[in-house]
Amino acid sequence: MTKPPLTLHLAAPRGFCAGVDRAIKIVEMALEKWGAPVYVRHEIVHNKFVVDGLRAKGAIFVEDLEDCPDDRPVIFSAHGVPKAVPAEAAKREMVYVDATCPLVSKVHIEAQRHSDNGLQMIMIGHAGHPETVGTMGQLPEGEVLLVETVEDVDGVEVRDPERLAFVTQTTLSVDDTADIVAALKRRFPAIIGPHKEDICYATTNRQEAVKAMAPDCDALLVVGAPNSSNSRRLVEVGARAGCRYAQLVQRAGDIDWRALEGIRSVGITAGASAPEVLIDEVIEAFRARYDVTLNPVETVVENVEFKVPRVLRMPVTG
Incomplete structure (x- = not known):
């Protein structure tokens, strides 16, 4: 026929992408360096096939640091984590490796810089998404306000309309985000945006x-x-x-x-x-x-590559 x-x-x-490639490599190198099991807080990247493959090699995926023992390495996912998570890991003297995508880390640094300058942040993102949770968790409660739609912009209540900045989740629709940014600028003409587009x-x-x-x-x-x-x-x-x-x-x-x-x-x-x-x-x-x-x-050739954290390139001591 x-x-x-x-x-x-x-x-x-x-x-x-380069951030996903790096995150997966981090788990594989951690397993090589420290042996199984290695704990990973949240799915390292959002793909069942990838997660199942790493699980078969000895990675254990958990949703909370509380589910990790103190004596095994833990890796934070590519989506990023609130500041409280590495702080807690350090307090427990855990070995931890941050696999946050460098482009997400850039947004974290941006938010912190604006906050240090006395600005309240508005984040364009999806409620409950790990990246949004991680970025909002860089600053104290109430310092980052979330908007998901153009309609949300009308209802957001800010401390001072003259002292605002915005950041975005890195994985949004470019067109949708442009509409929300336009609405923010209409309502808050003084709002400060990123030097360079946050969407990766x-x-x-x-x-x-x-x-x-x-x-x-x-x-x-x-x-x-x-x-x-x-x-x-x-x-x-x-x-x-x-x-x-x-x-x-x-x-x-x-x-x-x-x-x-x-x-x-x-x-x-x-x-x-x-x-x-x-x-x-x-x-x-x-x-x-x-x-x-x-x-x-x-449409374009990508040649971006991100280095893995130094701790994985150093020999095991002791």
Whole structure:
């Protein structure tokens, strides 16, 4: 039986970013250096396949520092943690390694600097997301106010409209954030923004690649986890850019083939914490059903690399 023809538009860049790459490497190097088990506070990155792979090597994932013994190393996830967490680890004399993405750390430093200058912070982000919790936890209670939507801007109550600054979660939709920033500037003309965009290069690049290929796609599949903010934003960006069917899938087994009946072109991308092996799996699933033509859509070449913390590069002493 002849397979129907299908063009797969493959976004580039896609998948792992430098911060995710570094975080995974940190867990692997910690296991090599100290042996298993190594504890990780929260999922190191939001991807079940990655987390399960590290768990198989001896990583134990917990949600709270209280669940970690004092005598084993603990790693803080790429999303960042409130200041109270490393302070507690130091108090307990634990060995800890901070795998916070350097671009998230940049936002933390920014928030602290503004606070030191007497400014109250407004954070654009998603309530309850680990990165938002971590950034808001850099400053005392009440010093960071959260807004999620343009509507939230109208209701936010500030201490002094002349003494404000804002930061953003690094994994948001570039377009949505621009609307919220515009609303903040309308309501608080004196508000100070970041020197450089807080939304990370990888989030921006992946969204731009989706926008570039969306007009040529009948459908878009984003490989990523449901709790991955940047993956969910890619689905929204694709839908907004004209893909009548845009869907998040964790693995090839999640593809709804009935929804794709009669299509001739599909865009494929992946969130920043999805490994290439899962994208390959999705491509192979299409090859089994269609006569596939691959069309790479490259909008930018990424060559960012972040060093792992020094403690992992030093020999074990004692």
